[in-house]
Each structure stands twice: as structure tokens, then as C-alpha cells.
Amino acid sequence: MDFEVKPTGSGVGAEIIGLDVSRPIAEATRRALYDVWLDAGILVFRGIGTTPERHVALSRCFGDLDIHPVESVRIEGHPEIIELTTRGRNTPIVHYIDEAPIVGRIPWHSDMIYTTQPCRGALLRMVEKPPRGGETGWIDTAAAWDALPPAMKQRIEGLEARFDYVVNILDMRFGKPTGLRFGSMGTQNWGSFPPVAHTLVWTHPESGRKSLVLSPIHLIEMVGMPREQGDALLQELIDHTLSGRFTYMHDWQENDVVLWDNWRTMHTALGTPLGLHRVVQRTSLQGERSVGRVLA
Numbered sequence: 001m002d003f004e005v006k007p008t009g010s011g012v013g014a015e016i017i018g019l020d021v022s023r024p025i026a027e028a029t030r031r032a033l034y035d036v037w038l039d040a041g042i043l044v045f046r047g048i049g050t051t052p053e054r055h056v057a058l059s060r061c062f063g064d065l066d067i068h069p070v071e072s073v074r075i076e077g078h079p080e081i082i083e084l085t086t087r088g089r090n091t092p093i094v095h096y097i098d099e100a101p102i103v104g105r106i107p108w109h110s111d112m113i114y115t116t117q118p119c120r121g122a123l124l125r126m127v128e129k130p131p132r133g134g135e136t137g138w139i140d141t142a143a144a145w146d147a148l149p150p151a152m153k154q155r156i157e158g159l160e161a162r163f164d165y166v167v168n169i170l171d172m173r174f175g176k177p178t179g180l181r182f183g184s185m186g187t188q189n190w191g192s193f194p195p196v197a198h199t200l201v202w203t204h205p206e207s208g209r210k211s212l213v214l215s216p217i218h219l220i221e222m223v224g225m226p227r228e229q230g231d232a233l234l235q236e237l238i239d240h241t242l243s244g245r246f247t248y249m250h251d252w253q254e255n256d257v258v259l260w261d262n263w264r265t266m267h268t269a270l271g272t273p274l275g276l277h278r279v280v281q282r283t284s285l286q287g288e289r290s291v292g293r294v295l296a
């Protein structure tokens with residue numbers, strides 16, 4: 001094999017060492033990488049993303065890439081890459097956490113879970129690391145499922161929860177960061193989406209592994225269960241999943257790339273202190289899977 005696989009040290013995810021993306025990646029290597037990804041859910045590539053070309057070449061090992069519908073977030077010459085930056089034209093969303101102003105704080109979620117076509121996965125590359133802050137975390141929700149007591153597994157399989165498109169994280173019902181206070185919602189234009197229902201447990205279409213579907217930003221309530229009873233169940237599952245046992249926190253260096261399987265993980269951005277700069281670029285993998293249902 002043209003690379004080595006090393007545990008991240010956190011108990012979830014894996015680090016890929018020694019992969020050369022300066023030359024075309026052989027099909028056998030690509031296939032082997034893909035299998036490691038399916039197995040681990042989260043892959044860390046330290047220092048590999050030195051150019052947009054290398055970021056895209058690595059991304060293509062894992063599938064076809066999405067072109068973001070909003071042209072202004074794409075980077076010039078690479079329509080597959082979007083940039084998330086504190087140096088942009090829009091005034092950012094600001095929250096206070098324990099009275100410190102933070103930009104770009106995004107609590108635990110899976111991407112696009114408020115739709116019936118959540119994205120397949122993504123690769124995030126650190127372009128400009130802030131002097132402090134800016135960490136990203138991932139949770140392997142397949143590992144969280146595996147660790148549930150058998151009685152709980154039996155109880156929740158087939159049950160549905162409702163997920164809404166929640167823009168202001170102050171409106172979160174579950175897993176809200178402590179010490180959070182509103183600053184401003186920024187100037188970006190946010191879309192709207194009808195509520196959807198997803199089962200609490202997904203079976204991965206490729207690996208066959210089960211995982212928990214929680215995405216606390218968007219999680220509203222259990223479907224068809226009295227609210228008090230549903231809330232108690234969801235809180236128990238969230239406490240279990242967010243306990244830290246299934247979490248990998250990435251301490252970024254510039255040019256690091258982290259890949260995640262959005263069908264079995266959640267992620268969080270801890271945010272950057274207001275006034276410091278952070279620039280990341282991201283590719284997203286296409287996935288044609290439809291899950292859940294739109295609620296009337």
C-alpha cells in the first residue's frame with residue numbers, strides 16, 4: 001500500500017500517513033483509501049492540502065464532487081471548492097461564549113440533515129489558521145450506536161425524530177453550548193426548508209453499519225410521542241453521544257485536510273475569537289441517497 005493507517009488516538013477516526021498526492025493516485029490506492037474511509041468514517045491527512053489542485057485530487061478519490069449553487073462562495077478556477085472565511089464581504093454571525101465574542105461557532109450537526117438528501121461527505125482544508133481557536137470536532141455516531149445498551153437499541157430502531165432548519169443556534173432545543181449569548185446574525189441570506197423526519201438509526205448503504213442520527217442544532221422532537229417523553233429519550237441519547245467517548249477534536253495545522261462520512265458522523269466548529277482570521281476551503285462529495293420524509 002502507498003500509505004499507512006494510524007489511529008488518531010481518540011478512539012475514533014484514522015490518520016493517513018505517507019500518501020503522495022503530487023502524482024496521480026493509482027486506482028488500487030484509491031480503492032484502499034476508500035475502504036479505510038468506510039471503516040473509520042473520519043480520515044485525517046496532515047499537511048497534504050498544499051494547493052487547491054491537491055485538495056481536489058484527494059477529494060476525487062472518494063467520489064464525484066458537488067458544485068455549490070452559490071457562486072460567490074466558490075473559489076476562482078476551482079468550482080468544486082468553496083471557501084469559508086472571516087475575510088469575506090459578509091458581516092459574520094457573532095455569538096458570545098462565556099462573554100467572549102466568537103465568529104463561526106457551529107454546534108454539533110450533520111450537514112443537510114434538515115433535508116431528505118443529506119450530503120455524502122466532505123473534505124475540509126485549513127488554509128489560514130487563526131493564532132488561537134478555530135478547532136473542529138467530529139463524532140463517530142456509528143461508534144455511539146455500537147456502545148448503546150441492547151435494550152436501548154431495540155427501543156429506538158424505527159422511531160423517527162423531526163429536524164428543522166434552525167438558523168440561530170440560540171433556538172436549539174438540545175445540546176446547546178453552555179454560556180452562549182446572542183451577538184448578531186450577520187448579513188448572509190438564509191434559505192428556508194420544510195421540516196423533515198428521519199429515523200433515529202440509519203444503516204449505512206455501503207458498509208451496513210448502523211449509526212445514530214441526532215444533529216442537535218436541527219433536532220426538534222420525537223415524531224408521534226408526547227413531548228416530555230420524547231425529550232427525555234432524545235436527551236439521554238444526546239448525553240451518550242456527546243459524552244466525549246466518540247469524539248475526535250482536530251488541532252489544525254495549515255494544509256491539514258480532514259474527510260468525513262456525513263452519513264455516520266456529526267461535526268462542530270468551535271469558532272474563532274472575533275478579530276482573528278481563519279480561512280478554510282471545502283469540497284463536498286455527491287450522494288444520491290434519499291432518506292426520511294418531508295413532514296406536512
Ligand SMILES: [Fe+2]
Pocket residue numbers: 109110111267
Ligand atoms: Fe457542517
